[in-house]
Amino acid sequence: MQGNKTDSLYQRYPKDTMSSAFSRTGFVVICLTIVVNLALYPVLRTLGIQIHSAITGSYVPGYHSVLLINCPTEQTARDIGRGIMEKRLAACVNIFPRTATMYYWKGEIRDASEILLLVRTRTSLIQRLEAYLRDVHPYDIPEIISFPIGDGSLHYLKWMENALTDI
Incomplete structure (x- = not known):
C-alpha cells in the first residue's frame, strides 16, 4: 500500500514537448542576447559616452x-x-x-x-x-x-x- 502512495505522490508525468521546446528556445535567445551584448559593449559604451557628452555638454573623465x-x-x-x-x-x-x-x-x-x-x-x-x-x-x-x-x-x-x- 505504501508503495502505491509513494508512487502516486511522485508519479512522473510525460514531459510536454511544446513547453520543452519553448524553454530551449528561450535559453538560446537569452544566451545569444548575452553574447551580442558582450560583443557590442565597446560600441555601445562609446555611443553612450558620446550621447552623454552631447546632452550634458560635459567631458567624461578617463575617456x-x-x-x-x-x-x-x-x-x-x-x-x-x-x-x-x-x-x-x-x-x-x-x-x-x-x-x-x-x-x-x-x-x-x-x-x-x-x-x-x-x-x-x-x-x-x-x-x-x-x-x-x-x-x-x-x-x-x-x-x-x-x-x-x-x-x-x-x-x-x-x-x-x-x-x-x-x-
Missing part, C-alpha cells in the same frame, strides 16, 4: 589618455610617432628632445639619453597602441605609461575625438 614612451634616438622616436599617427592610434604625438634617464637594468644603475614621446589618444585604443609598440620598439621592455585625462579644454578634447573618428 582619453596621455601616454609616455621613451625612445633611444630621435629618429626612432620620429619613426614610431609617425607610425602611431599613420595607424590613427593617436590624435597627437609630441617628441621631446633629449632627456637624461637613470634606471635599473640587470642589477645596475644605468645612465642614458632618451627621447620622450607624449601621446594623446582614446583610452580604448591603449591596448592596440601597446601591441603596435611591442612590434616596432627597439627596447626589450619599452616604457609605455598611460594616464587617464580627468578634465581639460572641451574644445581640445572634442578635437581629439574628431581626429580619432576613423578608427
